[in-house]
Amino acid sequence: MAQSNNSIKKILTVAFALCIVCSIIVSTAAVALRSKQQLNQELDRKTNILNVADLYEPGDDVAEEFQKITPRVIDLRNGEYTDEYDPDSFNNFEAAKDPAQSRTLSGEKDIAGLSRQENYTTVYLVGDPDDPEQVILPIRGQGLWGLMRGYLAVEGDGNTIVGITYYSHSETPGLGGEVDNPKWKAQWEGKEIYGEDGDMNPAIALVKGGASSDTEVDALSGASLTSKGVTNMLQFWLGPEGFGPYLAKFRSGTDQEAANTASADETEGA
Numbered sequence: 124m125a126q127s128n129n130s131i132k133k134i135l136t137v138a139f140a141l142c143i144v145c146s147i148i149v150s151t152a153a154v155a156l157r158s159k160q161q162l163n164q165e166l167d168r169k170t171n172i173l174n175v176a177d178l179y180e181p182g183d184d185v186a187e188e189f190q191k192i193t194p195r196v197i198d199l200r201n202g203e204y205t206d207e208y209d210p211d212s213f214n215n216f217e218a219a220k221d222p223a224q225s226r227t228l229s230g231e232k233d234i235a236g237l238s239r240q241e242n243y244t245t246v247y248l249v250g251d252p253d254d255p256e257q258v259i260l261p262i263r264g265q266g267l268w269g270l271m272r273g274y275l276a277v278e279g280d281g282n283t284i285v286g287i288t289y290y291s292h293s294e295t296p297g298l299g300g301e302v303d304n305p306k307w308k309a310q311w312e313g314k315e316i317y318g319e320d321g322d323m324n325p326a327i328a329l330v331k332g333g334a335s336s337d338t339e340v341d342a343l344s345g346a347s348l349t350s351k352g353v354t355n356m357l358q359f360w361l362g363p364e365g366f367g368p369y370l371a372k373f374r375s376g377t378d379q380e381a382a383n384t385a386s387a388d389e390t391e392g393a
Contacts, residue, residue: 167290175274175288176249176257192259193252194245202368208243215244215261228364235359236265236352246369255279258373260366264356267348269293271302271356277316281373284314284327299349310340316361316370323367328354 169189173179178188194210197203218224218241225241249257256279263272273289287308294300301307315337318326326338329350334341342350359365 171288171290172247172259172274175276175286176247176259177276177286178249191249193248193255195248195252196243196245197369198243199240199365199369200242202366202370202372205243210245213243213245215241218243232364233359234355235263236355237263237359240364246366249276250279257285258370260360262356262360264352264359266292266294266352267299267346268295271352273302275357275360277370279373281370281376282316284311284316287311294349295346299343299346301343301346302349302353307341307343310334314338314340316357317374323363323371325358325361325367327357327361 166185169185170179172192173183173185173188176192178191179185195204196206196208196210196213198205219237219239224243225239228237228240244261246261247259248255249259257276258279258281259274259276261272262275263270265271269292271289271292271294273287273291275287276285277283278285289302292300292302294302314327316325316327317323318338328339329342330339331342331347331350343353361367361370
């Protein structure tokens with residue numbers, strides 16, 4: 124005798140079969156679209172890098188514009204370039220998870236809330252790689268609700284900020300989410316990372332009540348914890364534990380060039 128359509132066994136059999144079919148469809152679609160998703164992710168990454176360097180306008184050919192940029196892998200421990208890894212495929216996020224390619228952070232050294240930091244990462248050079256106009260640095264750190272990821276563009280002097288952008292965050296819209304606001308991001312242009320001491324300790328910070336110096340940016344209104352997170356993130360990545368040793372090489376080169384120019388002027392004056 125045929126089973127009733129309302130029998131428990133038949134209902135479970137149909138439900139199970141439906142789950143199997145849907146799983147196969149979803150899995151097949153995921154595999155088929157994986158390459159397209161990867162291409163879109165790569166396009167988004169390149170667009171963000173171009174945007175922070177002020178090299179992109181809507182409608183531009185991203186691939187063509189990105190030819191102005193040279194990716195290089197650096198050793199964060201000494202600020203030196205390395206050819207050990209391919210800059211086009213090296214993934215610093217995966218490296219940070221690998222104990223063999225990273226180190227544990229704790230206490231005062233982990234002000235960005237990362238727990239682990241990779242030994243190597245990729246930077247992006249604009250223009251001549253031997254004398255770049257800009258250097259674009261990947262940055263990340265904890266905001267109020269989670270990890271914030273972005274890029275910071277610095278002029279070839281290793282000190283002057285060109286721009287900042289966050290491509291991934293979970294901050295509150297209208298408050299911490301204002302890190303996406305073009306008006307707030309516009310404040311960063313021309314700001315200086317380091318003070319006059321010439322060391323690797325960054326002075327750049329978000330402040331309440333309005334910025335009053337070249338190393339200050341207005342804090343996000345009503346988002347003190349996100350603002351603190353941005354400051355801590357920059358203090359970490361631009362300090363001795365992050366890109367400090369790397370940027371110091373650019374600053375020393377700029378100082379030497381200025382000294383040579385001054386010496387030449389004195390010679391001509393004599």
